[in-house]
Amino acid sequence: MNDNHTPEHEDRDDAEVTAALPIDDREDTLSLDRDELEQSGASPEDPREGPQTYAPPAPGAVPAGRPAPGYAGPSSYAPHNGPSTHAPGQQQSAQAGQPGQFAQPGPSTGLPPTQRPDAGQHQGMGGYGPAGGYGPGNTAVLAPQHAQGPGQPPATRTRDTKVLPGWFWPVLCAMTLVLGLMGGALGALVIDKTNDPTTSGRTNGGLADVTTVTDAPLPKDGSVAAVAKSLLPSTVQIIAESSGEGATGSGFFLDKEGHVVTNNHVVASAADGGKIQIVDHKRKRHDATVVGRSPVYDLAILYVEGLEDVTPASLGTSADLNVGETVVAIGSPLGLDSTVTSGIVSALNRPVTTGNSQDDQSYINAVQTDAAINPGNSGGPLVDLEGRVIGVNSAIATTGGGLGGESGNIGVGFAIPIEQVITTADQILKNGKAQYPVIGAQVQSDKDGRGAKIAEVMKGQPAEEAGLKKNDIVTALDGRAVTDSPSLIVAIRAHVPGDTVTLTVDRGGKEMELKVELEGQVG
Known part of the structure; x- marks a missing residue:
């Protein structure tokens, strides 16, 4: 049947009234229609044959299978073609199909969102399915209940459905309303007792917004937020200026006297005659002076005079x-x-x-x-x-x-x-200065990757006194593997002058251990 076609039927008004009656009243009406037909000698028509009547949709409703006016179907979101890279600070203009922008509307289902079969369906609640549904434009047509005459077999129904009395639905609606009000009151009571700020959430069924409560917790120990709160007052920004050039870096308070730790390379350009300032967590600037530097360890100590309420790290x-x-x-x-x-x-x-x-x-x-x-x-x-x-x-x-x-x-x-x-x-x-430990030898990485090769042993230095020789290959220091010259230097500088370390040495395929007392040099 065409949705745009209105069937011609002389009893249209009667049919519409009948469809709007409760089921019990419809049975009486349909039975009465049959008695009148029997008296007139006419045969009862099966309403399932020939043109069927339907109740016209309410104003603004749209027949099933036709889109609402102006509805172009659900917008399709074009998939992103893959990650893109951008230079820092450069913003890429959005184009259709990229995240954050909707593409042109895609194919329509032919139904507005509220009339699609899947719209409004939620887990745990029964929706009106396509079969036997009461969707817009689909009015249920009731078959007449045939009266049972003498000698006729008992009338049977195609479905074993129990007819509910007309008062059932109003009572059910009233009970549902009462239960809903009780549930809402109980929920309000629970929320009131929590006395917490609220956030919105949804139930699993997705029916309506539900008020949930969560306190914004204070930062707990062991969280990044707690660490930030604790350390930010101790951390400073450093600005070093010299000959019209500047460098910025960071540092932190070492003690309450105003000593600041930073890297040597942050202040090196301004260490001799330049200007160095720190900016505290309150964004106040203070002049600073260099106490001492160690290029070898890339460390420097600054001093800021006249500070109060310093929070050392x-x-x-x-x-x-x-x-x-x-x-x-x-x-x-x-x-x-x-x-x-x-x-x-x-x-x-x-x-x-x-x-x-x-x-x-x-x-x-x-x-x-x-x-x-x-x-x-x-x-x-x-x-x-x-x-x-x-x-x-x-x-x-x-x-x-x-x-x-x-x-x-x-x-x-x-x-x-x-x-x-x-x-x-x-x-x-x-x-005012720092020392670092040395063994008194020049080293280079072994080309075969076996360790650090001794290129030269200096006279009167700890290496010579320990018995190290040129072309020896150091493979370990205190049991820590040495793979090249930087790893040996780093392992040595992790100690302090005066420490004694054990070197594992490969000399012409023969392994031996040599003890070396480290000497100090300023740097």
């Missing part, structure tokens, strides 16, 4: 760290002060070489992390979840094949272990 230990632990980096990357990032410990005792020349080259026995570290983070603290500084952020790996601060974060950053920081800071605060 709590110091921990890197010796207790495990790979996979969460750590937090705090500093001023790209000049953005008080920036907090987090990640994990990616590796320990990573030999790292920084610096662009022999004079400023540093060897770090580094803590590696994937916490975002960028130019400007240098000198800032790397912190564990107990709020203790376990390292000083110093370098990042770049895709260009070097270590430094000219490229952005790629998830490979390095920090100087706090033990080395404390040792160097103590020396600088006591003497």
Whole structure:
């Protein structure tokens, strides 16, 4: 039957009235129609044959199978073709089909959203399905209940359906309303007792918004938020200016007297005659002076005079760290002060070489992390979840094949272990300078990758006294594997002058152990 066709029937009004009557009244009406037909000698018509009547849809309703006026179907979201890269700070204009923008409307189902068979269906509640449904434009047609005459078999129904009395539905609606009001009152009582701020949520059925309660919790110990709250007052931004050029970095208060720890490369350009300032967490600037520097360890100590209410950072230990632990980096990357990032410990005792020349080259026995570290983070603290500084952020790996601060974060950053920081800071605060340990030999990496090859032994130095010879290959220090010359230098500099270390040496295929007492040099 065409949805746009109105069947011609002289009893249209009667049919519409009949369809609108309760079931019991319809039975009486249909029975009466049959009696009248029997008296007139006419045969009863099966309403299922020939043109069927239907109740016209309400104003504004749309017949099934036809879209509502102006409805073009559900908008299709074009799939993204894959990740795209953008230069930092560059914003790409949106185009159709990219995330964040809807494409042109796609194929329509032919039904408005409220009339699609799947619209409004929720798990746990029975919807009106396509069969036997009461959807718009589909009016149920009741078959007449045939009266049983003498000698006729009992009338049977095609479905074993129990006819409900007309008063049943109003009573059911009333009961549902009462239960709903009771449930709403109970829910309001529960919400009132919680006395908490509210957020909106949905039930599993998705029927209506339900008020849920959650307090915005204070930062707990062991969270990044708690670490940030604890360490931000101790962290500073550092600005170094010399000859019209400037550099920025980070640092943190070592004590209440106003001493600040940072990297040497942050202040080196302004250490002799330049201007150095710190910016505290309240964004106030203060002049600072250099107490001492150690290019070898890439560390420097500054002093800020006249500060009050200084909050020094709590110091921990890197010796207790495990790979996979969460750590937090705090500093001023790209000049953005008080920036907090987090990640994990990616590796320990990573030999790292920084610096662009022999004079400023540093060897770090580094803590590696994937916490975002960028130019400007240098000198800032790397912190564990107990709020203790376990390292000083110093370098990042770049895709260009070097270590430094000219490229952005790629998830490979390095920090100087706090033990080395404390040792160097103590020396600088006591003497204005720091020492580092040496063995008195020049080394190079073995071409076969077996270890660090002794290229030259200096006269009267610890290496000569211990019996080291040219072309010896050092494969371990105190049991720690040595794979090349940087790993040997880093292992040595993890100690202090005066320590005695054991070197495992390969001499012409013969392995031996030699004990060497480390000597100190200023640097």
